[in-house]
Amino acid sequence: MRAALFLIALAALALAPVAAPWLQFVLTLAIAKGFAALGVAVLLRGGLISIGHAMFYAVSAYAIAFLARAGVNEFVLLLLLGTLASAVAGLLVGTFLVRYRAIFFAMLNLAMSMVLYALISKLYGITGGTDGMRVAVPSFFGITLDKPRFDTALYYAGIVLMVGVGYGVQRYLASPLGHALSAVHTNELRLEYLGVPVRVVLLIAYTVSAALAGIGGAIAAMAIGHILPEFAFWTASGHLVLVAVLGGIGGVAGPFIGSLFLEVLHTVAVGVTDAWNLIIGVALIGVIFFLPSGLYGLLRRRSGEPA
Amino acid sequence: MLDTLIPLAVDGLASAALIFFVAVGLTLVFSVLRVLNVAHGSFYSIGAYVAASIGLWIAGAGLNPWLSFPALILSAAIVAALFGPLVERCLMRWTYGKSEAIQILVTFGLFLILEDLQRIVFGVSSLAEDTPMQLLGSTQIGGVVYLNYQLLLIALAAIVVIGLRVLLTKTRIGRLVTAVVADREMAQSIGINTNRVFILSFSLGVFLAALGGALATPTAGAAPGLGAETMVLAFAVAAIGGLGQIEGAALAAIIVGLARVLAIYFAPSLDAVAPYIVMLVVLLIRPYGLFGQAATRRI
Numbered sequence: 001m002r003a004a005l006f007l008i009a010l011a012a013l014a015l016a017p018v019a020a021p022w023l024q025f026v027l028t029l030a031i032a033k034g035f036a037a038l039g040v041a042v043l044l045r046g047g048l049i050s051i052g053h054a055m056f057y058a059v060s061a062y063a064i065a066f067l068a069r070a071g072v073n074e075f076v077l078l079l080l081l082g083t084l085a086s087a088v089a090g091l092l093v094g095t096f097l098v099r100y101r102a103i104f105f106a107m108l109n110l111a112m113s114m115v116l117y118a119l120i121s122k123l124y125g126i127t128g129g130t131d132g133m134r135v136a137v138p139s140f141f142g143i144t145l146d147k148p149r150f151d152t153a154l155y156y157a158g159i160v161l162m163v164g165v166g167y168g169v170q171r172y173l174a175s176p177l178g179h180a181l182s183a184v185h186t187n188e189l190r191l192e193y194l195g196v197p198v199r200v201v202l203l204i205a206y207t208v209s210a211a212l213a214g215i216g217g218a219i220a221a222m223a224i225g226h227i228l229p230e231f232a233f234w235t236a237s238g239h240l241v242l243v244a245v246l247g248g249i250g251g252v253a254g255p256f257i258g259s260l261f262l263e264v265l266h267t268v269a270v271g272v273t274d275a276w277n278l279i280i281g282v283a284l285i286g287v288i289f290f291l292p293s294g295l296y297g298l299l300r301r302r303s304g305e306p307a
Numbered sequence: 308m309l310d311t312l313i314p315l316a317v318d319g320l321a322s323a324a325l326i327f328f329v330a331v332g333l334t335l336v337f338s339v340l341r342v343l344n345v346a347h348g349s350f351y352s353i354g355a356y357v358a359a360s361i362g363l364w365i366a367g368a369g370l371n372p373w374l375s376f377p378a379l380i381l382s383a384a385i386v387a388a389l390f391g392p393l394v395e396r397c398l399m400r401w402t403y404g405k406s407e408a409i410q411i412l413v414t415f416g417l418f419l420i421l422e423d424l425q426r427i428v429f430g431v432s433s434l435a436e437d438t439p440m441q442l443l444g445s446t447q448i449g450g451v452v453y454l455n456y457q458l459l460l461i462a463l464a465a466i467v468v469i470g471l472r473v474l475l476t477k478t479r480i481g482r483l484v485t486a487v488v489a490d491r492e493m494a495q496s497i498g499i500n501t502n503r504v505f506i507l508s509f510s511l512g513v514f515l516a517a518l519g520g521a522l523a524t525p526t527a528g529a530a531p532g533l534g535a536e537t538m539v540l541a542f543a544v545a546a547i548g549g550l551g552q553i554e555g556a557a558l559a560a561i562i563v564g565l566a567r568v569l570a571i572y573f574a575p576s577l578d579a580v581a582p583y584i585v586m587l588v589v590l591l592i593r594p595y596g597l598f599g600q601a602a603t604r605r606i
Binding site for chain 1: 343345398401406407408409411412413415416417418419420422423424427535538539542543546550576577578579580583584586587590591594595
């Protein structure tokens with residue numbers, strides 16, 4: 001039942017741009033944000049809320065812009081290096097942050113991301129300041145493509161990545177390491193008594209989540225072709241948490257469902273109403289109070305399985 | 308060097324005073340409600356818009372321009388009366404005792420709602436109304452010109468620090484608030500109406516944020532996006548001082564204000580980064596802030 005649903009959803013995703021070409025860009029961005037939201041969701045499983053995770057999204061995007069300017073012009077290479085940049089940044093930042101919990105963890109993430117945001121927007125000579133940076137169209141596995149073709153290739157690469165990386169994250173969460181992460185949330189002290197190094201567990205989770213945000217930032221940078229300091233602003237981080245919670249953090253699919261749902265709805269809604277944030281704010285509060293396992297939880301409950 | 312630094316310092320402290328109003332409201336709400344209100348900055352920008360609108364109306368109606376001073380305070384009071392009890396009763400109270408993740412998300416939802424409400428009511432253009440600043444004029448000391456309005460802001464911030472301390476220690480309602488902060492359950496069991504304390508404290512927090520915004524209009528005007536910007540700054544100040552610490556927030560505002568001045572003087576491109584770097588350094592060394600106390604770990 002679930003496998004069938006999953007395949008239908010994938011097929012629909014793959015065919016959507018054929019039916020409605022304007023959807024392709026929206027869906028590519030949705031997948032990009034879904035990756036970053038998945039990163040946030042991984043941390044949320046450990047009971048840690050980051051309102052600064054957009055910084056890793058921005059790190060990867062800017063790394064790609066710098067690499068592209070330096071002449072690196074291959075999709076695979078850019079994606080890998082961008083993600084690596086975010087993972088390294090996550091490892092460094094995480095080394096400091098895994099000592100903190102709850103509100104302090106959230107605040108320090110916010111502080112880090114705002115330092116990055118302020119630096120990017122002020123260092124005009126290096127980052128182009130508030131004008132941002134352009135990202136040239138890279139080649140795709142060595143094949144030079146024009147912008148529309150590259151966008152299509154990027155979209156399908158995004159879907160493949162979503163499935164592949166999503167599976168990897170699922171395996172990680174189901175591993176002892178992943179269970180230890182959830183246990184940090186439940187009872188950290190007991191975990192320590194069992195001899196589990198809590199900080200190592202959290203550092204790995206933090207690095208994974210930064211890398212996931214990095215994949216998202218890389219896809220977004222190449223899809224939009226232009227990046228801005230706003231990628232790292234705290235409201236962007238807030239939106240990532242929103243997407244993760246709206247979609248549900250119970251499973252890997254949740255953040256992607258949340259992201260796809262929101263982006264498509266947003267695109268449709270802007271034509272009808274200009275009070276989008278108001279609607280989404282009300283929806284967020286509603287989901288938190290009445291649907292704590294998110295849209296994904298709702299889907300699972302409907303299909304007769306425990307959420 | 309001092310000739311340039313002192314005017315800069317007055318400038319820095321005046322803007323720090325504005326941030327202080329927001330930060331102290333945030334800290335007050337946090338210590339009583341134990342919720343970090345991410346939407347707090349929006350009350351600042353709504354306060355700014357209301358004050359600018361009323362100020363423009365006063366100017367347009369040809370009333371006595373000195374009325375624009377009480378109008379600033381009145382605007383903050385209007386915002387507090389409108390949003391304080393409503394938001395606390397309908398939203399905040401459902402988050403008490405919940406995890407930080409939920410509290411931050413609910414208030415982030417509120418932030419989105421308030422941002423849109425502000426846009427729908429006041430539009431996307433910025434408003435400017437500087438009558439109060441013009442009326443007060445400037446003072447010249449040692450060849451340097453100071454805006455009297457900025458000096459007034461610094462004085463007001465000092466009054467608020469003292470006023471809040473007196474309110475909390477010398478008055479009946481202040482002591483009730485202190486009791487609720489110390490032990491919510493105990494306070495409730497000896498018959499303190501905690502709901503009333505929550506409503507009052509939250510409304511006072513909203514008032515202080517809106518006051519910051521209202522007082523900012525004569526020098527900075529009201530513009531969209533102000534709420535999000537102010538939020539992080541207030542957050543930085545409150546966190547540096549230690550969440551829940553009134554004097555801590557005041558000291559932190561001074562530190563952040565002076566850090567910005569030094570940044571403007573020595574490395575102009577870093578002035579926006581300065582507050583966050585201070586926050587980062589302080590929090591990494593003392594995560595509970597300068598004045599805060601480490602919470603004991605509970606099993």
